[in-house]
Amino acid sequence: MSGLAVAGRFNWPYQAELFRLFLGSHGVEAVVFDTQSAGYSEGALVGTRVMVLEEDLDEARRLLEEYQP
Template sequence: MSGLVEAARFNWPYQAELFRLFLEDRGVSAIVFDTQSAGYADGAMVGVRVMVLDEDLAEAKRLFGEYDA
């Protein structure tokens, strides 16, 4: 059974959405989590996460290395 894992984390929702589109354009399904929590929570940066299926994580990480936002 597949689970979701974090492929990348960004400061702002638009950054995460752009990377999600980049992944999906290359055949990797992704979803953005924590869009409402961008900013500070208890003094720490929370971030916006791009999540992929665990079997797609290696490809998503490889693509992140090619990603030029």
């Protein structure tokens, strides 16, 4: 069984959702975490995470490099 891994981190939930859709259009399933915690938490920027299965992480990171919203 695979776990989840962070494929990308974004300042705003809409940015993460756009990347999730981009991944999906390339056959990589993803989910968005931390949509309510985007912003500041105890002085540190938390951000919104896009998560993929561990076995899809290399492909997701490759796609992140070519991603242009």
